[in-house]
Amino acid sequence: MGSFKNTMIVFFLLMTCGLGQQIRAITAYQNCDQKWHSEQINGDSQKTICQNGSLVSCIAMILQTSGKIINNRAVNPAILNKYLTNNNGYKQGSEINFSVLDKVGLHIVKTVSDLRTAIEYYNNKYYIVLNINYGKNYGVLIGYNEKDAIYIINNPINPSDNKVAAKDITVALIFKPL
Numbered sequence: 001m002g003s004f005k006n007t008m009i010v011f012f013l014l015m016t017c018g019l020g021q022q023i024r025a026i027t028a029y030q031n032c033d034q035k036w037h038s039e040q041i042n043g044d045s046q047k048t049i050c051q052n053g054s055l056v057s058c059i060a061m062i063l064q065t066s067g068k069i070i071n072n073r074a075v076n077p078a079i080l081n082k083y084l085t086n087n088n089g090y091k092q093g094s095e096i097n098f099s100v101l102d103k104v105g106l107h108i109v110k111t112v113s114d115l116r117t118a119i120e121y122y123n124n125k126y127y128i129v130l131n132i133n134y135g136k137n138y139g140v141l142i143g144y145n146e147k148d149a150i151y152i153i154n155n156p157i158n159p160s161d162n163k164v165a166a167k168d169i170t171v172a173l174i175f176k177p178l
Contacts, residue, residue, distance in 0.1 A: 023143040026127075027064040028154040029057045029077055036078035042090040049077050052094050054138040055129070056081050057156035059101065059175075061140050062127045066177040068105040075104075077156075102178065109174040115151075118172035119144060129173040132164050139164065141172075 031037065037050035049056060056077050063075040070083045084090055089100040098108040109126065112118055118141070122128045128141035130153060139153030139162075149166040 023152060024141075025065075026140050026142050026154055027061045028159060029061050029064075029156055030159060031057050031077070031156045033077075036076065036081070039078050039081055041081060041094045042085050044093065047094050049081060053077055053081065054156045055096060056084070056094075058129045058138045058140045058154070059096070059106065061154055061156075062129070062175055062177070063104065063106055065127075066105065068177065070104050101175075105178045107176050107178050109176050111171050111173050113171050115166055115169060115172065118174065119146070121174045127175040127177070129175065130164065131170040131173070132168050134170055138173075 031053045032050040036053075037048065039049045039053075041047040041049060041052055041056065060075050060077045060080040063070070063080065068075055070079050073079050083104065084096065084100065087100055087103070089097050091097045101108065109121070118128050118130075122141055122144070130139050130141055130151060131137075132139060132153075137155065137157050139155045141151055142154055143152035144150065145152075151164045151166065151169065153162055153164055155162050
């Protein structure tokens with residue numbers, strides 16, 4: 001049922017965004033999915049995937065879309081969080097140690113604040129995670145409208161809130177599957 005739902009979300013975006021370009025099909029996860037919403041991030045009882053896991057969810061989306069597996073399992077936010085917790089994947093609290101991702105086939109290329117640079121990478125088939133609303137959320141870039149400076153994301157907190165204005169984007173994290 002989950003993949004059908006994700007397919008329908010992508011289809012809906014293709015039909016309604018009016019971008020004049022194709023939306024990239026990327027697995028969509030929600031932080032508060034019942035399967036993992038209460039999972040503690042890095043063993044911290046004050047931080048759960050539902051409350052603080054948008055970056056973990058975004059990285060899980062990329063890994064799943066790229067066909068990567070962790071411990072012989074398809075990647076979702078809970079699987080990734082457990083892997084990060086058990087493999088020094090968190091620096092302090094819920095800050096991700098990106099170098100650990102290389103071991104599961106995902107490399108962070110760079111972090112940029114210039115959206116033109118991020119779009120150049122996106123157009124060359126890299127995955128882009130946008131930090132939005134001054135760090136309150138992350139979303140995986142799946143399309144954009146350059147003319148109107150609107151970026152379309154898979155939003156793990158509120159999937160229907162999928163259009164982001166350039167002014168609301170703090171930085172872009174650029175990833176490349178290995």
